[in-house]
Amino acid sequence: QSVLTQPPSASGTPGQRVSISCSGSSSNIGRNGISWFQQLPGTAPKLLMYSTHQRPSGVPDRISGSKSGTSASLAISGLQSEDEADYYCAAWDDSLNGWVFGGGTKLTVL
Amino acid sequence: QEQLVESGGGVVQPGRSLRLSCAASGFIFSTYAMHWVRQAPGKGLEWVAVISYDGSNKYYADSVKGRFTIARDNSENTLYLQMNSLRTEDTAFYYCVRWGYCTNIICPGGMDVWGQGTTVAVSS
Numbered sequence: 354q355s356v357l358t359q360p361p362s363a364s365g366t367p368g369q370r371v372s373i374s375c376s377g378s379s380s381n382i383g384r385n386g387i388s389w390f391q392q393l394p395g396t397a398p399k400l401l402m403y404s405t406h407q408r409p410s411g412v413p414d415r416i417s418g419s420k421s422g423t424s425a426s427l428a429i430s431g432l433q434s435e436d437e438a439d440y441y442c443a444a445w446d447d448s449l450n451g452w453v454f455g456g457g458t459k460l461t462v463l
Numbered sequence: 464q465e466q467l468v469e470s471g472g473g474v475v476q477p478g479r480s481l482r483l484s485c486a487a488s489g490f491i492f493s494t495y496a497m498h499w500v501r502q503a504p505g506k507g508l509e510w511v512a513v514i515s516y517d518g519s520n521k522y523y524a525d526s527v528k529g530r531f532t533i534a535r536d537n538s539e540n541t542l543y544l545q546m547n548s549l550r551t552e553d554t555a556f557y558y559c560v561r562w563g564y565c566t567n568i569i570c571p572g573g574m575d576v577w578g579q580g581t582t583v584a585v586s587s
Contacts, residue, residue, distance in 0.1 A: 355507065403574075407571075451524050
């Protein structure tokens with residue numbers, strides 16, 4: 354059971370906007386920045402977002418991150434077929450003194 | 464080009480030890496904190512351990528605390544993970560990861576460079 358809770362799956366059609374949620378607690382999301390990762394099949398994860406809403410160089414601005422209280426979201430607008438992947442959230446947990454990941458969300462582009 | 468290359472994985476019996484290495488290149492290794500993150504077959508990501516840029520601070524996941532040791536040699540641009548008392552549940556793909564965008568371990572940064580990973584299989 355992951356400390357951060359994500360829906361196991363999400364889907365959308367090309368061009369649509371989809372949002373993936375990540376629920377935590379006051380010791381992790383409530384106090385610290387969130388990271389989001391994209392993992393394509395058979396490859397290493399790729400950082401999509403750090404410090405909740407900071408995009409690394411090369412990540413398109415159609416991808417955005419937000420946080421409210423103890424929940425965070427990753428939004429992908431203008432959905433493309435190449436967005437089909439697994440997505441993970443992560444945050445530092447002050448109580449555990451370590452990083453925690455969500456269980457991952459498999460995004461399907463219909 | 465920033466690169467991390469893991470090595471040292473393999474098949475090992477429960478209770479035995481294994482040491483993973485991660486060779487860094489293309490960036491100033493000694494200025495970055497570094498993580499190990501693992502992924503069991505067909506499962507999600509699990510953070511394992513982190514070490515500060517100078518090796519003075521280390522944190523571990525509860526699942527490996529007391530069994531695994533993270534270390535680094537900045538003169539050799541290499542990160543290590545010494546894994547003792549291995550269990551079947553340690554079977555996973557192990558990634559070496561750079562902590563970028565800030566210097567300290569606990570700061571608003573991100574895991575920005577990942578290695579290709581190395582496989583550890585614990586089986587009798």
